[in-house]
Amino acid sequence: MDSFTVLGPWFVTADAIGDPSALDLRLAVNGEVRQQANTRDLILGIAELIEFATSFYTVHPGDILLTGTPEGVGPVQPGDRLTAEIQGIGRMEVAVRAA
8 A cells, every 4th residue: 555654755863853852743735734733742752652662562773653643634635735744854745646
């Protein structure tokens, strides 16, 4: 499923981020902002998320932990264009295609 869990086009190392507990996140669909939040708004902080995850399974260098999503999720349609941005990392655009 090429359209699920799209990651990239960049990955950065921890030393390039600074404080992962204070990153602005933004998602727009066709230019309309649908989600805007900051990692400081997470119910569990970054360290607590890692601790929780590792209580269930082994985490290796390079593994990615997905945390869920802020308020604002809504349907998208084929032809829509999603733009996601994370402060200090970058921006990516994804075109929604028909299945």
